[in-house]
Amino acid sequence: MSNPDSFINEISEEVRRDRLYALLRRWGWVAALIVIGIVGGAAWTEWSRANRAEKAQAFGDSVMAALTAEDVAARRAALAGIEPADANQVAILGLLQASAALDGDDADAQPARDRLLAVADTPDLATTYRHLALIKAMLAGGSGDAARDGAILEELAAPGAPFRSMAIELQALTALDAGDEETALTLLRALTEDAEATQALRRRAQQLIVALGALPEPA
Structure with a gap:
């Protein structure tokens, strides 16, 4: 290769390098934001997953502790003190509270049925939990409204x-x-x-x- 050709190639390489640096100076912040967004998004997803797992574990531990209480009154009190974190936990807790209300000598079916029907109407509730609440309410005597009970059974x-x-x-x-x-x-x-x-x-x-x-x- 001749010296003039080598010189031209070197100049072309310098021009390309200058253009690249110019582009980086102009748009480098965009690339940096994209990288930060990707890394931050991954970190947020991981943190959210860990947070949900921690809340689920805490909920499960609270429920187990409540169910091992010595008597019905203690179970009811313990269940009443649990704070659910999402719709499905609301449903599980409501089902357990309704079951506890039906236990013991002072059992009253009406509050339990009302609780179960309220659980079934929880927004964003999984269909299985909704139907479980409804079937338990019907087995406990229904809503007291024949037309409503008929509609519930049709759905179930x-x-x-x-x-x-x-x-x-x-x-x-x-x-x-x-x-x-x-x-x-x-x-x-x-x-x-x-x-x-x-x-x-x-x-x-x-x-x-x-x-x-x-x-x-x-x-």
Whole structure:
């Protein structure tokens, strides 16, 4: 390579280097902000994850301590003092408080039902927790409003719902209370063939069908 060519290449390299430095001086702060944002975001995500884990651990420890209290009154007091951190913890705590309200000689079902129904209406609550609160409320006697109870059971008995079979059984019992034996038998027969129903639930349905003087329809 000739000296003139080498000289030109050196000049070109210097020009490129100068342009690069100019770009860095002009836009380097943007790159720095991007790096800071990435590092800061990662640190925030990690801190948030650790904080959530710590709060979940603290909640679990508080619940376990409350459940091991010596008597019902102490359990109720301990549960009342726990502060939930999110909607799902609100639901868990509400379910436990409702169960504690139903324990003991001074048990009163109405406050427990009200508590369960309130839990079910918690914003951003997972469907499983909502349905668990509702099914427990219905098993404890319902809301006291026949129309509302019917709507609740319809929701719980929808295809794919986690407690669908139990809800159908409650629908059958509600129909019997209303004197609608035909609807009750239809629901009970469906339960005897329901693959999702437990063996104990299918057996109860069969026994109730026989008690009503009918027989399960042949498959």
